[in-house]
Structure formats: C-alpha cells, structure tokens
Amino acid sequence: MHGDADVTPYFVSELNSTVQKPGVPVTLSCPAELPWSHISWLFNGRLVEKTSDVDIQPGNLTILSLGLHHAGRYQCMINSSDGSIISTPANVSVAYLGDFDLASRVNVEAEEGSTAIITCGIPPSVPPAQIHYRVRGKWLDKSTDKYFILPSGNLQIVNVTLEDRGPYRCAVYNPVTHERKISPSVYKLAVTGSSHSDFIPVQPVLTHHVSVHLNETVTLECAAGGVSAPHVSLV
The missing domain is CATH 2.60.40.10 (Immunoglobulins)
Structure with a gap:
C-alpha cells in the first residue's frame, strides 16, 4: 500500500x-x-x-x-x-493540407525602389503550412534581406528593381503529412519607373480576416515603400 x-x-x-x-x-x-x-x-x-x-x-x-x-x-x-x-x-x-483555389493569373505592378506584395491564397493546413516562393527560377523557403515571407504567407519584395520583373509561384508544405502542393496560379510582377514619391503605400491583392483567441498574439501586416524610411501607423 x-x-x-x-x-x-x-x-x-x-x-x-x-x-x-x-x-x-x-x-x-x-x-x-x-x-x-x-x-x-x-x-x-x-x-x-x-x-x-x-x-x-x-x-x-x-x-x-x-x-x-x-x-x-x-x-x-x-x-x-x-x-x-x-x-x-x-x-x-x-493533420491535413487543403487545396489551392482554381488557377488564375494575377498582375502586380510596382515602381522601382518601392515595395511589392505577392499575395498567395494559402490553403487551410493543420499544422500551419510552410510557405515557399519561386523567385527568379529558384524556390525560396525563408526570408532574405530583399524577399520577406510574411506571417500571412504573402511575399514582400523591398527596393523593387527591373530584375524583379516576371512570374512568381508559391507552394505550401505540411511538416506532419509531408505533403507539398504548388499553387496553379501565376503572379506576374511588372515594374514601372519611379515617381520619386517619398511615400508609396502598398496594397495587398486580397483582404485577410484574422481570428484569434483571447490573450493570443496577433500580427497585423502593413507594407510601404519610399525613398526614405517612412513612418507607418495603424488607423
């Protein structure tokens, strides 16, 4: 006992x-x-x-x-x-990994020196999927000093140059099921000449709705570009 x-x-x-x-x-x-x-x-x-x-x-x-x-x-x-x-x-x-929406062709335009956002419609995933982007012919699986994979899954490109023109693709990977799916959509970035504006707001292609539980941390994304470092505030 x-x-x-x-x-x-x-x-x-x-x-x-x-x-x-x-x-x-x-x-x-x-x-x-x-x-x-x-x-x-x-x-x-x-x-x-x-x-x-x-x-x-x-x-x-x-x-x-x-x-x-x-x-x-x-x-x-x-x-x-x-x-x-x-x-x-x-x-x-x-664990599961959902499917992408039907294929579409999305045109994105940005000025030289500004910031561009490539919005990939991320399918539902448990646990959250890892996001990869095909940039200049190579798959990018983590952020660099120029390309940022944001928490929403969007790709932010800073200091856009003519070399950034062209098609982009995105893919998702579920680390538990080991499934990998490539979006059928193509995102084409066009780069125009700079207007030398000191502040260039960047609008994501899609609107995102975020739901969180009480006391959880939430990240709200806002992207802007310009000749000098802009001051950004939430309204």
Whole structure:
C-alpha cells in the first residue's frame, strides 16, 4: 500500500497537445505524480471508455488509429478519497493540407525602389503550412534581406528593381503529412519607373480576416515603400 489516499494528488506538468497524420497511433500520458491507481480520461468533457480503437492502461490513453472522430480536447482525471482533479486540456488534431483555389493569373505592378506584395491564397493546413516562393527560377523557403515571407504567407519584395520583373509561384508544405502542393496560379510582377514619391503605400491583392483567441498574439501586416524610411501607423 502506498497510502495515496493520505496524499493530495497533483499533476507534475501539463498534458501535451499533438498533431498527427491520419491512421497513426497516438498515446497520451497523464502527467500525474505516481502512484495513482484511479485515473480516468475525458474527451470533450465526457468520460472515455476502452473500445476497439481506444486502449486505456494505467496512466495512458492510446488511440490505435487516429481518425477525424478522435480529434478534440482530452483531459485526465485523478480520483482519490480527497476528491478529483482534472488536468488542463490537450488538443489532439488530425493533420491535413487543403487545396489551392482554381488557377488564375494575377498582375502586380510596382515602381522601382518601392515595395511589392505577392499575395498567395494559402490553403487551410493543420499544422500551419510552410510557405515557399519561386523567385527568379529558384524556390525560396525563408526570408532574405530583399524577399520577406510574411506571417500571412504573402511575399514582400523591398527596393523593387527591373530584375524583379516576371512570374512568381508559391507552394505550401505540411511538416506532419509531408505533403507539398504548388499553387496553379501565376503572379506576374511588372515594374514601372519611379515617381520619386517619398511615400508609396502598398496594397495587398486580397483582404485577410484574422481570428484569434483571447490573450493570443496577433500580427497585423502593413507594407510601404519610399525613398526614405517612412513612418507607418495603424488607423
């Protein structure tokens, strides 16, 4: 006998969320200070029982083959003579990568010395997809001092020159499913002579709507170019 009824149960850490591709086994380990023999599991607030596709062992819950119906919020619960405590929720998500919209040809115009934005319509992805751009015949998978892949997936080109003219393509890569998809759309950048304006606002091709949970960090993008460093403010 360990006398666990005489000790207040507690968790040593948080239950870890996970994103996995369909069909793989997923094991959640209850972060309880052992030994606790009375551990149960909740799925979206309801008690989980052992089934043909969900195995429950002391301290562990294993999904034998991950499917969409397994995606949701999991918690483990310790029961003792002093009562019950429930862990913080862990989200189990099924990885996937959506498709691009139908092919289109998008024309973008920018002045020499200004900033241009190439807006790629990023398909839905869990986890968020990595964005790549084909620039001057080569695939770019990270930002450089001239080309910035923004959090929205847009490509920002600073100090535009005539050499930046031409077609651009974008692609997405899901690091969990290892899928890679190339957008069927082509983005053609035309470069015009500079008007020597001190401030040139740049408008993205598409409008983006951002939804975040309370207390999460949100990034709002604004691009501008000009001969001197402009002062940019949000209105």
